[in-house]
Amino acid sequence: MTFTRRQAILGAAIAQLGAAAALAPTAQAAPKPVKAKDAKPSPVSSDPDVIILGAGISGLGAASLLEEQGAKVLILEARKRVGGRIFTLLDQPGTPEMGFNSMGAGYGRGMDMARRAGVELHDVAPRYMKDPRQQFVLGGVTLTREEWAASPKNPFPAALKSMMPWEIVPVLVSKNNRLKDWADWIAPESAPLDISMHQYLSQLGLSDAAIRLAFDKAPYYGLNGHQSSALVYEFNDGWGKAQSAAGPGSFAVKGGNLLLPQGLAAKQKGDILLGKEVVAISSGPDAAVVTCRDGSTYRAKKVICSLPFSVLRNISFEPGFTGPQAKAVTSLPYQPISIAFLTVSAPYWEKDGLPPTMWTDGPLGQVLAQRYGPTPDEVTGLSVFARGELALAWDRLGKENTLAMIVSELERLRPAAKGLVKGAYYHSWGLEPFNGGDWSYFNPGQITAFAREMSTPVGRVHFCGEHTGTSNRGLESALESAERVALEILSA
Ligand SMILES: Cc1cc2nc3c(=O)[nH]c(=O)nc-3n(C[C@H](O)[C@H](O)[C@H](O)COP(=O)(O)OP(=O)(O)OC[C@H]3O[C@@H](n4cnc5c(N)ncnc54)[C@H](O)[C@@H]3O)c2cc1C
Numbered sequence: 001m002t003f004t005r006r007q008a009i010l011g012a013a014i015a016q017l018g019a020a021a022a023l024a025p026t027a028q029a030a031p032k033p034v035k036a037k038d039a040k041p042s043p044v045s046s047d048p049d050v051i052i053l054g055a056g057i058s059g060l061g062a063a064s065l066l067e068e069q070g071a072k073v074l075i076l077e078a079r080k081r082v083g084g085r086i087f088t089l090l091d092q093p094g095t096p097e098m099g100f101n102s103m104g105a106g107y108g109r110g111m112d113m114a115r116r117a118g119v120e121l122h123d124v125a126p127r128y129m130k131d132p133r134q135q136f137v138l139g140g141v142t143l144t145r146e147e148w149a150a151s152p153k154n155p156f157p158a159a160l161k162s163m164m165p166w167e168i169v170p171v172l173v174s175k176n177n178r179l180k181d182w183a184d185w186i187a188p189e190s191a192p193l194d195i196s197m198h199q200y201l202s203q204l205g206l207s208d209a210a211i212r213l214a215f216d217k218a219p220y221y222g223l224n225g226h227q228s229s230a231l232v233y234e235f236n237d238g239w240g241k242a243q244s245a246a247g248p249g250s251f252a253v254k255g256g257n258l259l260l261p262q263g264l265a266a267k268q269k270g271d272i273l274l275g276k277e278v279v280a281i282s283s284g285p286d287a288a289v290v291t292c293r294d295g296s297t298y299r300a301k302k303v304i305c306s307l308p309f310s311v312l313r314n315i316s317f318e319p320g321f322t323g324p325q326a327k328a329v330t331s332l333p334y335q336p337i338s339i340a341f342l343t344v345s346a347p348y349w350e351k352d353g354l355p356p357t358m359w360t361d362g363p364l365g366q367v368l369a370q371r372y373g374p375t376p377d378e379v380t381g382l383s384v385f386a387r388g389e390l391a392l393a394w395d396r397l398g399k400e401n402t403l404a405m406i407v408s409e410l411e412r413l414r415p416a417a418k419g420l421v422k423g424a425y426y427h428s429w430g431l432e433p434f435n436g437g438d439w440s441y442f443n444p445g446q447i448t449a450f451a452r453e454m455s456t457p458v459g460r461v462h463f464c465g466e467h468t469g470t471s472n473r474g475l476e477s478a479l480e481s482a483e484r485v486a487l488e489i490l491s492a
Contacts, residue, residue: 047287047298047299047300047301048072048073048074048270048298048300049066049071049072049073049300049301049302050066050071050072050073050074050300050301050302050303050304050489051073051074051075051076051288051290051298051299051300051302051303051304052073052074052075052076052303052304052306053075053076053278053281053290053303053304053305053306053307054075054076054077054078054084054305054306054307054465055075055077055079055082055083055084055261055265055272055274056082056083056084056085056086056261056306056465056478057083057084057085057086057100057113057260057261057264057475057478057479057482058306058464058465058466058478058479058481058482058485059075059077059084059304059306059464059482060075060082060113060261060264060265060268061109061113061264061478061479061482061483062304062306062464062482062483062485062486063075063264063268063270064113064116064264064267064268065482065483065486066486066489066490067268067269067270069486069490071489071490072270073268073269073270074270074271074273074298074300075268075270075271075272075273076273076276076278076290076292076298077272077273077274077275077276078275078276078277078278078434079274079275079434080274080275081274082261082262082264082265082272082274083099083258083260083261083262084099084261084434084435085099085100085429085435085438085439085466086099086100086257086258086260086261086475087099087100087258087427088256088257088258088259089341089425090256090258092341092343092381092424092425093343093380093381094370094371094372094373094380094381095255095256095372096341096370096372096380096381096383096425097252097256097257097383098339098341098425098427099257099429099438100257100474100475101252101257102124102250102251102252103121103250103251103252103474103475103476104240104243104244104246104249104250104251104476105243105244105246105247105248105249105251106242106243106245106246106247106476107243107251107475107476108476109476109479109480109482109483110251110475110476110479111251113260113264113479114253114260116263116264116267117259117260117261117262117263117264117266117267118263118267119253119254119255119259119260119263120253120254120255121251121252121253121254122251122252122253122254123249123250123251124250124251124252125248125249125250126376127371127372127376128250129376130369130371130376130377131355131356131357131368131369131371133355133357134164134355134357134358134359135354135355135357135358135359135413136148136164136165136358136359137358137359137360137361137362137364137413138151138153138360138361139153139361139362140362140412140413142354142413145162145164146162148161148162148164149161149162155207155209155210155213156168156206156210156214157205157206157210164359165213165214165217165359165361166214166218166359168206168210168214169197169201169214169215169233170237172201172204172206173230173233173234173236173237174237174241176204177234177237177238178193178234179193179231179234179235179238181238182234182235182237182238182239182241182242183238183471185231185232185234185235185238185447186447186451186452186470188448188452190231190447190448191447191448193230193231193234194229194230194231194442194444194445194446194447194448195229195230195231195444196225196226196227196228196229196230196444197211197215197221197222197225197226197228197229197230197233198211198215198224198225198226199230199444200230200233201214201215201225211225212224213361216388216389217361217388217390218359218365218366218385218386218387218388218390219335219387219388220335220387220441221233221335221441221442222333222335222388222441222443223336223388223389223392224388224389226444227333227443227444228441228442228443228444229441229442229443229444229445229446229447230444231442231447232441232442232447235473236473239471239472239473275294276292276294276296277292277293277294277434278290278291278292278293278307278315279291279292279293279315279316280315280316280317280318281303281305281315281316281317281318281461282316282317282318282459283303283318283319283458283459283460283461284460287299287300287301287460288300288301288302288303288459288460288461290303291316300460301460302460302461302462302489302492303460303461303462304461304462304463304464304485304489305461305462305463305464305465306463306464306465306478306481307434307465308334308434308435308436308437308440308465308467309328309329309330309332309334309440309454309467310332310334310435310436310437310440311433311434311435311436312329313329313330317329317458317461318459319458319459321458323453324449324450324452324453325450325453325454325456325458327449327450328446328449328450328451328453328454331443331446332440332442332446332450332454332467333437333440333441333442333443334430334435334436334437334438334439334440334441335387335388335429335437335438335439335440335441336387336388336391336392336395336428336429336430336437336438337385337386337387337391337428337429337430337437337438338385338386338391338394338395338402338426338427338428338429338430338431339383339384339385339386339426339427339428339429340383340384340394340402340403340406340423340425340426340427341381341382341383341384341423341424341425341426341427342381342382342383342384342406342407342410342421342422342423342424343381343421343422343424344379344381344382344417344420344421344422345420345421345422346420347379348414348416348417348420348421349379349414349416351416352414352415352416354414355369356369356379356382357369358413360409360413362409363390363393363405363409364384364406364409364410364413365384365385365386365387365390365394366384366385366386367382367383367384367410368382368383368384368385369382370382370383381424382421384406391428391430392430394428395428395430395431399426399428402426403423403426404423406423407421407422407423439466439467439474440466440467451470452470454467454468455468455481455484455485457488462485462488462489463481463485464478464481464482464484464485465478465481466478466481468481468484469481
């Protein structure tokens, strides 16, 4: 079976199903969470055909595809829950998302998995679009767009002065994307483009001060522009445009995205063993053996490893990795991001007339109004984000201190909020032992050094996970890798 590149990018599944069928609710009750089935060694009656390490969306997606083809699959998951980076706070108002948020109209595989899981997708774009304005706070002072354009502190070139700092990088990349075909980001010919974002933005006329404000304050990849390859941004830009071309809308699971992996897990025929932290993987002449921290071992002809490289690098792996792949496993970086969820007891923004959503260059980071009530008019809480250096600073401060700092900063900048906001939850993806960051990124030069070799099978072990997708980003990248790895196993 072969896929055209267009199918690889927009999802082979959507071509088969049709977007409408994929989006249609399947009228099932929300699936029940999977319970830890076992704490004892080797409970399975006979060896499975395939052991999948990790019950995130890529592991569950690969399992669903393989079981459909008749394979006997066992999943080992370190956490006491499925979903990995899909993580919804189901007990907080509006069921806020701490991980995966939404999928574009071109997420054919994501939509197919929603259908398989029996969950309903709904368009959340109208909820995002309720907050077109955000409060801009620089050095503790609120500025309107007009005040910012005229401010002596504005470090941007004349043509960009009336743009807000967070608007600038996407616009510059969109206008100056050097990739003729964005899907070639990984091709050897693109190596000369594998430079830092700092260098790229400097070449486009931004000063160091401008780069600090437009990029380093809240980077999606890297702690600052020196650490992040510009090629990834250009790939993102091209891929994002392909998503927009597939149609409008932004889709999330009704009731919370966590219902998607839970629904897939409930449909799984084979066992999913929770609390099984894998510490060693070895390939022998007859079988692969997986060892867990509790001493249990599992054998199969094939293993699929979906673990982030930030975790895999600390696991015993025989035979070892070699060449560019070894470099990738040991050095692929993961982005620090920390998120606080605040509850709000009254709409203080109606008193002070400012938008609830905020972008600050200070310790508060970015505040995003959550609108997950029956209508988008209702604000169900505030998610506050720190990325890069600020996420590390929050983590050093600790959960309780950070929540207290966020509330006091918010009250200082918005006196009308006094007594009305409360820190309810803190989640650091950087401190999560089974992730070590929210997503992988590439330092300058790393795409050229190893991106094409990252998912090469080693012994009896095959690899999937968002970091190994090459034609998509985020959840769709994880599912693209699930499809590839299932095909590798089936054609082996
Ligand atoms: C804050 C945030 C927002 C996001 N927003 C979006 C978005 O809007 N759109 C989008 O497309 N994508 C988004 N993503 C990305 C998307 O969530 C991920 O790409 C996707 O969920 C990754 O799936 P995965 O299976 O590759 O990895 P994971 O979900 O990390 O799965 C790996 C699994 O392996 C398990 N594991 C780790 N170590 C071990 C071990 N030693 N033994 C056994 N099991 C182990 C983990 O517990 C985990 O369950 C977001 C991610 C984050 C963090």
